[in-house]
Amino acid sequence: MRFWTSAISILVSIALGACASAPGAFVVRSAALDAGTLTLRCDWRPDAQVLDALDHGIELPFVVTVQALRPGDFGLETAAQIHRHVQLRYFPLSRRYQVRDAEDATTRNYAARALALAAMENLRLPLPGFDGAGATQLRVRITLDRDALSGALRLPALLQSAWRMDSGDYTWLPRAG
C-alpha cells in the first residue's frame, strides 16, 4: 500500500512538474568578454532538491554556450560558437565543494556550499580559440547538461521542473575596440 501511494504520488508529481514551468532558475545578470575571458554574473537559486542531490554527491554539469553573432542575409547569424562545461560537485571526505572548468581542467574548492554557489554565480571562463571579433552581438546561455547527469536522474530531470535550469539567451554588445 505504501509503495502504491508513493508511486502514485511520484506519478502525480511528475505530471504536475511536467505541466509547471521553472522561470528564473538561472538568470544571467551581466556578461563581458575581455581578453578572451568570459565573465558572467548570474542569479541562481537552485531548488532544494537540486542542493540535496549536490550534497549526496550528484555532480551538477552545466554547459555554457557562447555565440558571436553578426548580420547575415537572413538577420543575425552565428559567426562563432563555443561550449564550456562547468561542473559543481561535493567531495564528502574533504567536505569540499568543487567548481571545475572541464575544458581548462582548473578546479576551485570551497569549504561551504554557499561559496561554491557564489562561485557559480560569478564565473570566469577562458575561451581559447573563440573569435568574437567582428561580432555585433554576443550571446550566452547556461543550461544544465541533462545528458551528463546520472542515468537514473535523467528521466526525472526531464520531467521535474526543479531540474530545468536554463538561463535562456542573454545577449550583449561587445565593447568597441
Next chain:
Amino acid sequence: MAPASRLTRIVRRALPVAAVVVLLATALVLANDAAGGASRLGVWYPWMLGACCLALAVLVTIIIQRLLRLRRELRERAPGARLNRRVLAMLIVLALPPVLVVYGFALNFLDATIDTWFNVRLEHAMDDALEIGRVYLDERLQTAQQQSATLAQTLRDSADADLQKRLDAAIDAQGAMQLAVFGKDQSVLATASADPQLLTPAYPDSAALLQVQGNGHYAAAEPLGSRLVLRVVDPLPATPPGGERLLQALYPLPARLQALTTGVEQANFDFQRLKFLRGSLKLTFTLVLTFVLLLSVLFALMLAFGIARRLTAPIGRLAAATRAVGAGRYDTPLPVGSRDELGFLLASFNQMQRELEQSNARLTHSAQETESQRAYLKAVLERLSAGVLGIDRTGTLRTLNRAAESILDVPLARYVGQPLSVLRRDQPALAPLLDPIQQHAREGVREWREEVVLVRGEERRLLLLRGAELGGADAGSVAVFDDLTQLDRAQRDAAWAEVARRLAHEVKNPLTPIQLAAERLRRRFIGRLPADDTDVLDRATHTIVAQVEALKSLVNAFGDYARPPQIEARALDLHALAGEVLDLYENDQRIQLTRRFDAHTPILRADAGRLRQLLHNLIKNALEAIGDARKPHVEVATRDIVENEQKWIELSVADNGPGLPDGFGERWFEPYTSSKQRGTGLGLAVAKKIAEEHGGSIRAENRAGGGAVFTLRLPREAAA
C-alpha cells in the same frame, strides 16, 4: 485492390507493430540508462517519450476502433460476433491477470530490492569509514601544518631572490608535491614542484586567505583531479613591513592511504548518490515497467482481437454461408485455410453445399416437371366438358374443374380443402351427386357408374356419374360426371319429332278424303232428307269438317315441329321484325300492347319467317294464358346484354296472366305439354326449337307484379 486502400492496409498493419517497437525500445533504453551512466540517447528522451505517448495513443485508438467495430457487429447480429466477443473476453481474462500480477510483483520486488540497498548499519558503517578517513586526514594535516610552519620559519628571513633556492632544497625534505611563495600582489615569488603537472601554483582563494588571517594558517585536504592533497598556507612574516608573503605547500597522501581514502570516499559517494537516486530509480523503473505493462496489455488485447477474429472468422463465414444455403443460394464456397478440425468442418460444409446444390437442382427439375404435369392436367381438366371432383382418402375435396362448377352451378372452389359433407350441408340439392361419391369412397369401390338426377327448383339435370379409386394408399378417388340433360332432351326432341313426323304422315293423308267425303254427304243429302235428318246430317258433317280442319291444324303443327331445321339466315333488324308481328295485333281492341324496345338497333342473323313464327307463338301463348278473365296486356321488350364476352339480344314477352303453373320447367317446352284447354301443346315446343335452331334459348319465369314472361335470347350479329 486500389493503391490507396493497399497503402491504408499496410499502414494499419504496420502501425501496431511500430507502436509496439517504439514502446519496447523506449523501455529498454530507459531501463539501460537508469542502470548505467551517461547516454548519448539522453538528448532524444523527449522525442522518445513523445513517441511512446503517440504509440500508446495509436494502440489505444486501434483497440477502441476494434471494440467499436465489435459492438457494431453485435448490434447488427453479424455472424460470429457473439463468439468473437466470448473468445475475446476469454483471452483477456486469461492474459490480463497474469500480466497485472507480474506487474504488481515486479514493482514490489523493485521497491523492496532498492530499499534493501540502504540499511542503517551499512549507512553507519559508511559514515564511520568516512569519519575515520577524516580523522586520519586531520592527523596528516597537523603533520603537514607543522612541516609547513617549520619551513615558514626558515624562510621568514630569506630574501625573495633566495627563496627559489631554499624551496628547491626544501621540497624533497618536506616530501611536498609543490611549494610556492606568493608575494603580496599574488605573484609567484618562488615555486618548486615534485609533480610535473603542478608546475604552476594556484593562488589561495579568498576563503583560504580569510582563514589565514583568522587562524594564522590554512590547512585543508582538497581534491585535486582524482587525487586528494593536503594544502597548507602559512604567512611569511615580512622583513620589511608591508611585504607579507604566503607560503603554500601541497602535500600528497601516501599512495596506499591515497587509494584507501579515495576508495572510502568513492564508496560513500556512491552510497549517498544511490540513496538520493532511490526515488528516481524507482520512478524510472516504474515508468519502464508501466510501459512494459501497457505494451503487454495493449499487445495482448490486440492479439486477443486478432486471435478471436481469426478463430471466429471461419465460423462467421460458415454462419453466413449457412444462411445463404438456407435462402437457397449455393454459390458461397468457403475457403478451407487449415487442416485442423475447423478446416475439416469447412470442407464438409462445402461438400454438403455441393450435394445440396445438386439435390436442389434435381428437386427443382422434378418440381418443374411436376408443375408442368400439373399445369397440363389442369389445362386438360379445365377443357373437359365433364365435371371432375378429386377427393382424398378423408373425403376432403381436393380438385375440381370449371366444368364441375358450370354443370352444378355452384361455386365449388371455396369448398376445396373441406370435407364433402360440408358441401352437402350447404348445397342439399347436390345430395344425389355427393352421396354416391361418399358412399363408394367409404366402400372402397374401385370403379363405379351411376346416373343421377339433380333437381333444383324447376330445373332438372341428368348426370352420368363415374368414379374410380386413384392409385396409391392415400390418393383418394376421382368422380367424373357428364351433363346428359341436353343429350337427353335432344333425344326426346328427336323422338317427338319422329312421332310428329309419323303422326303427320299417317294422320294427314286420310284427313282430306274424310273432309271430302263429309262435304259430299252434305251436298248430296242436305235438302233431300227430312228436316230432322237434314239437321242431324248438317251438324254431323259440319262437326266432321271442323274436326278435320282441327286435325289438319294439329298435323301441320306437328309438321312444323318435326320439320328438319332448314333456316335461311340473313341479317335483319329484330325491332322491325317484331314491329311487323305486333302490328298484326295492334288493331285488336281487346289487347293492350306495349313496346319497350332498346335504343340500340339489334341486328340478327336469322330466318325471318321462323323468327316471326316464334314471336306469334309467344304472343299467342300469352294471350291464351291470360284467357278471358281480364283484358290482356302484353308487353314486348328488347335489351342488349353481354355475357361471357358474348353479345346477346333478349326479347321478352310478358303478360298479365295468372303466371306460370306450379312445377313449370323444361318439360313445358316439350310437345303436348300445356296448361291451356285449347292449346295444342306445341307452341312453346316449336318456339324453343326455333330458338335453338338460331343458336339461342328461351326461358320462362314469373313476373314480380304477376303474370309470366318468356325471354328469347339470340346471339347478336358479330358486325353489329
